[in-house]
Amino acid sequence: MPTPSSYQPALTRWSSFWRYLGALAISAVATATYVEVDLGDTLKWRLWVDASLGLVSLLLVHRRRKNPLFVGVVTGLLASFSASAAGPATLAAVSVATSRRWTPIVAVGMANLVGAHVFLWYLSVPDEIPLWINGVINVVAISAIMGWGMFIGSRRELLWTLRDRAERAEAERDLRSDKARGDERARIAREMHDVLAHRISQVSMHAGALAFREDLSAAQMRSSAGVIQEQANLALTDLRAVLGVLRDPGTGELLSKPQPGFGDIEELIDEARLAGMSVEYAVSLPAEAQLPERVGRTLYRIVQEGLTNARKHAAGTTVFVQISADPEQGIDFVMRNPLGFGTSPAPGSRLGLIGLTERTELIGGELEHRKDGSMFVLHGWIPWST
Incomplete structure (x- = not known):
């Protein structure tokens, strides 16, 4: 008031x-x-x-x-x-x-x-003039004066309220706009991390092999150099798309590109195997069931980040990926790999798992990572419909 x-x-x-x-x-x-x-x-x-x-x-x-x-x-x-x-x-x-x-x-x-x-x-x-008539005249006149003042005060308060509401509406609009821009940039940053971390880790792994292995043949060196070139070009393409959106949010270049989903996980694993990783992949999905697009994209990013982390911190080990999906029970996924030795030559931001946790919680899921004996476990659950 x-x-x-x-x-x-x-x-x-x-x-x-x-x-x-x-x-x-x-x-x-x-x-x-x-x-x-x-x-x-x-x-x-x-x-x-x-x-x-x-x-x-x-x-x-x-x-x-x-x-x-x-x-x-x-x-x-x-x-x-x-x-x-x-x-x-x-x-x-x-x-x-x-x-x-x-x-x-x-x-x-x-x-x-x-x-x-x-x-x-x-x-x-x-x-x-009788006294009572003078009294009535005075009461009416003074009541009119006070009533006029109350009307002016009511009008002033109304104008103030309307102006205050307009100012607050403009401020809230600006806050919503700033929050939307911040959320969009955070989303772009997550996408950039998920994509570039995967590409750069492959470049780092193959470059490390070229630097430390002296028994590679010329054909093997050319093959590794070709993989490095291909992954570097893909990383540059993705980076250019992200920077384009940051420079001009109206273009929506990155967000208009087809985003990977559940059906692309096998291709992602095949790509990791071709790069030299050992991956065991098992999926349980009801026949003719189709995961929602947002859920499939989240699963893809989780598997991608898990493979990237395993490549950086536990090179040469076998990564086990298990996904169990049911429309009533939701999607349960587990990624396991033995703990690596030594320090990864590739630098890490230590934000990948944090970003995945935020991404999973945004659609109502849960994600945890822990050490289970000699194994590193990434376990989560996502509802079928978000």
């Missing part, structure tokens, strides 16, 4: 000018009553009292926003003996009413009502 101070507009020179001009106009109309009433010899000193109290009221009303209740009550009571104080008292009353708080509104309204009744007695107006 906004406070009155939050939606009160700042007073400019023009807004202050027309407010004071309106107050002076009300004071001028009220002061004209002295001309119509025969006050005899008391007219002169009464005019001096009226003008003095009116000036005090005008000075007080300048602080109506800092002390609204005090200024409203005092100017209303000063109007008991000064017609020229009627304008500042009206301005102060309207200002108090814009807060739409009943306690100050009632207090200022009663002060103005008392001031109006006392002023009629002080002016010594002939008793031509």
Whole structure:
């Protein structure tokens, strides 16, 4: 709930000018009553009292926003003996009413009502109009003044609320846009890691073989060099696609390319075998069952990262890949390989398994990695439908 101070507009020179001009106009109309009433010899000193109290009221009303209740009550009571104080008292009353708080509104309204009744007695107006009629007129007039102030306050709050909602909507839109860009870049980064880590690990392995093995024939060296060239070219192609999306997110070059899925896992394993890895692959899938595209792509990336890690950290060992899929039970997968010896010559970011865990959790699955005796185990579960 906004406070009155939050939606009160700042007073400019023009807004202050027309407010004071309106107050002076009300004071001028009220002061004209002295001309119509025969006050005899008391007219002169009464005019001096009226003008003095009116000036005090005008000075007080300048602080109506800092002390609204005090200024409203005092100017209303000063109007008991000064017609020229009627304008500042009206301005102060309207200002108090814009807060739409009943306690100050009632207090200022009663002060103005008392001031109006006392002023009629002080002016010594002939008793031509019954007292109760004057009372009704005063109540109606003061109620109208306070009602007008409440209407202004309600309108100010409405405008403030609409402006605040628009600003918050723009801020939330910018936040959503920034988050979407961040999520997209994170997705691209995961894809880049999954793709390039696999390619570069093969380049590193074959380059290492060329560097340390002296028994390779010329044909074997040419074959290894060809594999290095092919994997390097594929890595450059994937990297160019990723960088193209980062430079111009509107192109969607990488995301528009056909993404690998469950059916490409066998090709991935065959590629690893051709590169010299020993892989045992077993899959259990109901006949004519087709995995959702997103699930298949996640499985592909998990197997790809598992093979990459095994190639880097446990070269020469056998990797066991088992996938069991069922529409009701979901997909359970296990990758196991013996722990390697020594340190991998290929640098690692240590973020691959973290990225796979995030990717798996995003579709409602679970992924864990652990050491089980002399084996490294990557085990996870993914729901059939995400």
